[in-house]
Amino acid sequence: MADVLPAPAAGGAHSQVPMTDKKYVYFHSGAEATYREVSDNPSSFTSIPTIDLADLDSGSLEDRKRIAKEIYDACHLCGFFYIKNHGIPQSVADDAFALLKRFFALDTETKMSAHVQKNPAIRGYEPMMETQLDARTAGDVKEAFTMGDCVLEPEQDYVGKTSQQPPAKFKRPQNIWPKDVPWWREGIYKYYNSVYPLAMKLVRVFALGFGLEETAFDKDFRFPITGMRPLHYPPTPVDKDEASVGLGAHADFSWLTLVLQEEGVPALEVLNQDGIWVGAPPERGTFVCNVGQYLERQSNGRFPATVHRVRNMTGKERYSLPFFLTPDPDVNLGVLDCCRDQQDGSAEGGSGEDNKAKYEPINVGDLYIRRILPARKKHPTSIRNINVPQEQWSYDMLLQ
Numbered sequence: 020m021a022d023v024l025p026a027p028a029a030g031g032a033h034s035q036v037p038m039t040d041k042k043y044v045y046f047h048s049g050a051e052a053t054y055r056e057v058s059d060n061p062s063s064f065t066s067i068p069t070i071d072l073a074d075l076d077s078g079s080l081e082d083r084k085r086i087a088k089e090i091y092d093a094c095h096l097c098g099f100f101y102i103k104n105h106g107i108p109q110s111v112a113d114d115a116f117a118l119l120k121r122f123f124a125l126d127t128e129t130k131m132s133a134h135v136q137k138n139p140a141i142r143g144y145e146p147m148m149e150t151q152l153d154a155r156t157a158g159d160v161k162e163a164f165t166m167g168d169c170v171l172e173p174e175q176d177y178v179g180k181t182s183q184q185p186p187a188k189f190k191r192p193q194n195i196w197p198k199d200v201p202w203w204r205e206g207i208y209k210y211y212n213s214v215y216p217l218a219m220k221l222v223r224v225f226a227l228g229f230g231l232e233e234t235a236f237d238k239d240f241r242f243p244i245t246g247m248r249p250l251h252y253p254p255t256p257v258d259k260d261e262a263s264v265g266l267g268a269h270a271d272f273s274w275l276t277l278v279l280q281e282e283g284v285p286a287l288e289v290l291n292q293d294g295i296w297v298g299a300p301p302e303r304g305t306f307v308c309n310v311g312q313y314l315e316r317q318s319n320g321r322f323p324a325t326v327h328r329v330r331n332m333t334g335k336e337r338y339s340l341p342f343f344l345t346p347d348p349d350v351n352l353g354v355l356d357c358c359r360d361q362q363d364g365s366a367e368g369g370s371g372e373d374n375k376a377k378y379e380p381i382n383v384g385d386l387y388i389r390r391i392l393p394a395r396k397k398h399p400t401s402i403r404n405i406n407v408p409q410e411q412w413s414y415d416m417l418l419q
């Protein structure tokens with residue numbers, strides 16, 4: 020392992036920054052590694068707010084607007100928030116963790132029958148150390164299984180959601196399932212179909228928070244990109260160097276992420292603007308939600324896609340279950356008009372510098388492929404396209 024990490028210096032040039040220097044925190048954001056200087060003058064958040072969703076389905080628009088404002092403020096302040104009283108019964112969470120433990124305890128051959136490299140869409144099982152979000156580590160000390168949106172799998176009811184038949188370009192399902200364990204797919208879909216409606220309700224809350232019609236974003240989430248990634252992190256040695264991580268520091272390339280964490284095993288940490296790690300321990304009955312890079316862009320950076328990492332130093336096995344929501348792949352996502360104003364004002368518009376969008380509009384699928392392929396360099400889909408210039412990459416490369 021190299022003892023220095025190339026990091027962008029002021030002005031955009033790359034310099035070598037010593038990895039041992041405590042003044043810097045390294046993370047993976049966008050397509051490459053970068054770093055943040057640790058502040059001598061901390062002023063950023065030191066804990067993560069909890070939003071009570073008990074009134075989410077209230078008939079009163081005022082109640083819903085109050086929740087929307089609380090979420091808006093939390094996203095602006097730290098990009099992370101817990102939700103409680105979200106309406107998903109505790110039994111769904113309990114069943115999910117029983118399911119994850121049963122799956123990850125399976126023999127390697129069964130899990131590898133759905134290895135991620137067998138699937139063009141980069142879905143499936145990833146064994147320990149196969150990803151490496153932090154270049155200074157030997158790899159991420161976790162195993163994972165990824166599934167996501169699929170127009171052909173009946174459990175996702177494409178026709179019901181869109182009132183359309185699946186487009187002809189989808190020849191085969193994008194998910195891959197391990198052989199001889201039908202309970203895995205059943206259990207995963209039970210959870211998926213519990214959390215999906217909650218995520219879609221949050222989309223409406225965000226629209227309200229931006230001062231828009233509640234349904235303003237519905238057109239961008241007709242059959243959105245979703246990802247669900249059950250994770251298993253064995254304990255990492257406490258006496259070893261800091262570089263041993265379950266999941267290296269990164270920002271999510273989703274729009275919004277909802278993470279279910281098993282109780283009693285705190286390991287998720289969130290990086291504040293001062294370069295200080297703030298704990299996001301599991302809280303019974305909650306999800307931890309965080310802003311991803313699409314929402315960061317759409318909000319003109321007003322909501323940061325906050326960097327986070329997982330270090331399981333508890334001595335216990337850790338299980339977690341993130342659900343990633345991203346708009347439909349064909350959506351062109353630009354900065355919202357209401358986010359072009361000054362940071363402190365709620366008035367639309369603004370003038371001069373303050374009125375500028377910091378981000379170009381982007382096609383959702385194009386950005387997605389530019390994030391996922393560089394993170395999986397050894398995957399056959401990446402290898403097949405290694406000589407194709409990035410400008411020509413398209414989301415459909417995942418369909419072949």
Ligand SMILES: O=C(O)CCC(=O)C(=O)O
Binds near residue numbers: 248271
């Ligand atoms: O395991 C967790 O708590 C978080 C996982 C995560 O950050 C991710 O999969 O992007």
Ligand SMILES: [Fe+2]
Binds near residue numbers: 327
């Ligand atoms: Fe993440």
